[in-house]
Amino acid sequence: MWGKLNQSMLGNNEEQGEEGFFDEESEGLCSLSATQRMYAFGGCLLAGMACMFLSMIVFAKPIKFAILFTFGNLLAVGSTAFLFGPAQQMRMMFDTVRIYATAIYLGCVVLALICALLIHSKVLTLIAIICEICALIWYSLSYIPFARRMVSELMIRLCNTEL
Numbered sequence: 001m002w003g004k005l006n007q008s009m010l011g012n013n014e015e016q017g018e019e020g021f022f023d024e025e026s027e028g029l030c031s032l033s034a035t036q037r038m039y040a041f042g043g044c045l046l047a048g049m050a051c052m053f054l055s056m057i058v059f060a061k062p063i064k065f066a067i068l069f070t071f072g073n074l075l076a077v078g079s080t081a082f083l084f085g086p087a088q089q090m091r092m093m094f095d096t097v098r099i100y101a102t103a104i105y106l107g108c109v110v111l112a113l114i115c116a117l118l119i120h121s122k123v124l125t126l127i128a129i130i131c132e133i134c135a136l137i138w139y140s141l142s143y144i145p146f147a148r149r150m151v152s153e154l155m156i157r158l159c160n161t162e163l
Contacts, residue, residue: 032082040082048075062125066116069129070109073136077105098142105139108132 032040051072058064081089093102112128115121141147 037082041079044079044082045076048072048077048079051075060122062116062120062122066112066125066129070112070132073132074109077136077139098139101135101139101142105132105135108135 049072051068053072055065055068055072058068078089084092092098108128108131112125112132115124115128119125138148141151
């Protein structure tokens with residue numbers, strides 16, 4: 001089962017000498033089994049979603065909101081490191097296809113924290129969080145073939161107003 005998942009997610013990488021999706025022999029900080037990686041991925045993703053949900057409860061306090069929301073956001077994005085490994089995750093994030101989306105997303109994360117922790121502005125924090133969400137969506141779409149192009153064309157059609 002893991003072999004088919006490995007081939008479907010990353011293709012056949014044995015010829016290139018790269019590690020696969022659930023390579024049992026992976027050397028890293030810790031070697032986890034495929035099942036442990038799935039549990040860690042699910043747990044990290046759920047923890048991130050829980051932090052993002054809990055941040056909505058404390059929205060009136062911008063510092064708590066920004067910290068919880070951004071931490072949850074980073075947990076959710078970082079959860080895929082359990083599937084691919086941290087080095088492969090970083091290579092994928094800074095690939096030429098998604099380097100700009102990654103940079104914009106990370107910039108929005110930093111901007112949201114600055115607006116909440118240093119400026120203490122609810123309005124600026126809300127704007128930064130909205131930008132962070134949009135950047136995360138755009139970054140996530142970079143993993144789906146042709147998704148960004150389809151969304152761009154859809155937005156052009158929806159926003160195209162001729163008088």
